Amino acid sequence: MARAYDGLDDDELDAEPETPWKMLLPMIINALMSIGVYLTTVRLIPKLRDKFIKANLFGIDMSKTTQDKVPEAIGVVCGCMFLITMFLFIPIPFSDTLTGGQFPHHEFVELIAALLSICCMLLLGFADDVLDLRWRHKLLLPTVASLPLLMVYYVNYNSTTIVVPKPFREYLGMTVNLGILYYVYMGMLAVFCTNAINILAGVNGLEVGQSIVIAASILLFNFVEVDAKTWTHQMSIYFMMPYIATSAALLKHNWYPSKVFVGDTFCYLSGMTFAVVGILGHFSKTTLLFFIPQVFNFLYSVPQLFHLVPCPRHRLPKFNSKTDKLEMSCTRFNVRDVGCVGRMILYLFRAFGLIKWHAKGDEVITNNFTLINLVLKLKGPTHEAKLTSILIGIQIACTCLAFAIRYPLAHHFYD
Structure with a gap:
């Protein structure tokens, strides 16, 4: 039993x-x-x-x-x-x-x-x-x-x-x-x-x-x-x-x-x-808890993954051959083609500064919704090796946060 x-x-x-x-x-x-x-x-x-x-x-x-x-x-x-x-x-x-x-x-x-x-x-x-x-x-x-x-x-x-x-x-x-x-x-x-x-x-x-x-x-x-x-x-x-x-x-x-x-x-x-x-x-x-960056990236990507917002086939960062750096990739769409839920998400993301927003009439250009593009939005064009190091650094920092939640803070929720 x-x-x-x-x-x-x-x-x-x-x-x-x-x-x-x-x-x-x-x-x-x-x-x-x-x-x-x-x-x-x-x-x-x-x-x-x-x-x-x-x-x-x-x-x-x-x-x-x-x-x-x-x-x-x-x-x-x-x-x-x-x-x-x-x-x-x-x-x-x-x-x-x-x-x-x-x-x-x-x-x-x-x-x-x-x-x-x-x-x-x-x-x-x-x-x-x-x-x-x-x-x-x-x-x-x-x-x-x-x-x-x-x-x-x-x-x-x-x-x-x-x-x-x-x-x-x-x-x-x-x-x-x-x-x-x-x-x-x-x-x-x-x-x-x-x-x-x-x-x-x-x-x-x-x-x-x-x-x-x-x-x-x-x-x-x-x-x-x-x-x-x-x-x-x-x-x-x-x-x-x-x-x-x-x-x-x-x-x-x-x-x-x-x-x-x-x-x-x-x-x-x-x-x-x-x-x-x-x-x-x-x-x-x-x-x-050790998947905090992945959880954030998934939640951030949900609008495009579930096609609430138009999603291109590839959301990889854009490579600039002149500077040898990566820049955030963008998607272009007509805001009239986005449903009510999608528009609400776009409004929230804009309010919290999570996306680039450039509008000309009903046509809108935003970055693709991935953690990689968000880092590039905040930091600007970055060399690929340095970008990977930053993302792995975020992973390590979130691991420290996970251990803090798992041990000192968990006692507030469980005996």
Whole structure:
């Protein structure tokens, strides 16, 4: 019978305390394997570069004066090396029970299901890079890939009770059982994580850079919590160290001037990895705290994503070849073609200075609604490498804010 706990918060099932060495040895082995996979991946990517170009998996960097072919979807190399490392690591956490003792089937199934979901997402992401799927398919793919994860959660826990924040307990009580809505929430978390990284992209190194900061934040959080909570936080650490290692190898080649493009494959792989550790680790709200820039970028992009305001096919910043700098990209439309909701959003964005506004009669020119263009609006034309550094700096600053919310401020809402 499943014991109730707060799935949306960071409460977990009580686990038998482990000896420090039993906890530490698999982490040391995982760290050593991570170093090894970094050294392997950083050498493997240049060797596969020509093979991707030969297979017509390449693109042209629109923010450069050169028209060189840049291999696309190299994130699949990073993802494969990450999965290979995790497959080889599978026996390590359970080595003491393989020769005797009670085998922890629940923990083993969670690890396998997590790898299955990530593997599915890697496959589907690569299919998107090759077939250029439509947006409705991009929303469906993470949902399908998360099903093994949700099934294991149902079998192992099936707890959908959440603790109500203090200000609302007078009206809702101490706890609320969300039932099926909790599984809907977890499925939506997987969809959001994969697509949030994908829509905050377009400059060299940004997708990988923001993902490494998020992964490092999750890793640090789990190191802080691992003394009090055992298996779930250990498993998160096992996933994050090889992920950071392979991503760092990819970033070395994707940083300005980029020699490879990561593709949607890497964005999907990253988002599903973060969703997996957040769901199985029972710290999904904390995981979302590390996505503050992505949440803002999504909310800022909603008017164009849902076509409340006209949205061009590409919203990348505009490259000025004369100055070698990026400028905010703009969209032109007739204000009469925008509905009432769209006009209200435009008014609010103008009032808060979130968009450039140039009107001539009924024709309006505004910047595209992305965090990248907003930074360019506030700062002005910026070199691509510096722009990426600024955006990653914003990610790091938001991580510090997330930790402040998670620890000092959380006590005002939860016991």
